[in-house]
Amino acid sequence: MPGGTPERTLLTGLDLDDPTESAFSTEYFGPVLGVAELPGTGAAFLGAAVAAVNDRLHGTLGAHLIAHPTTIKELGFRLRYGTIAVNAWTGVGYATPRATWGAYPGHTLDRIQSGIGVVHNALLLAGTERTLVTGPFRPAPRSILHGEASISPKPRGSSPTPRPPGREDFSPNSPPTPAGGPPRSHRLRRPRLTPPYPRSSRPVG
Structure with a gap:
């Protein structure tokens, strides 16, 4: 109701193949949770999940991911979102x-x-692509016992990653690069906290 507090809403059984499903393109200003099931296990499920969030959901501001460290390595950085939070x-x-x-x-x-x-970007890095926030998969102290370095979420390197020239996003459905803009990087590397070197001299690997 106008001016009131919206009720908590759970949307189940959402079909990612249904082009008329509005839940994937509507921004709800309220406590709404939509659930869509994906087929497969392991790498097959991971690939289906990446394709679903990249190609079906409207908006690319941020994405949350709960995953085991091994799964994160398999994922690479194929998610096309401005801020990605892993655990x-x-x-x-x-x-x-x-x-x-x-x-x-x-x-x-x-x-x-x-x-x-x-916005933000206090280091004034040019041509940035995304920010990665990482946290431990297991709560402390079990995170330390399993070799995870952190016990609380933190941005990796506390800054975004510049996009070096000559590196493209290899996802086949990625949005086009704006005219005159730099190419997108497929990989996300730990950024420098010192003034960056000229792009021509920075490592690509």
């Missing part, structure tokens, strides 16, 4: 001044989705 909350990236906060590059005025450009 953490994207709000940690928003609250970190040195991290960027904004949509994944590639939106246009005709298809604006989560917007164009970023």
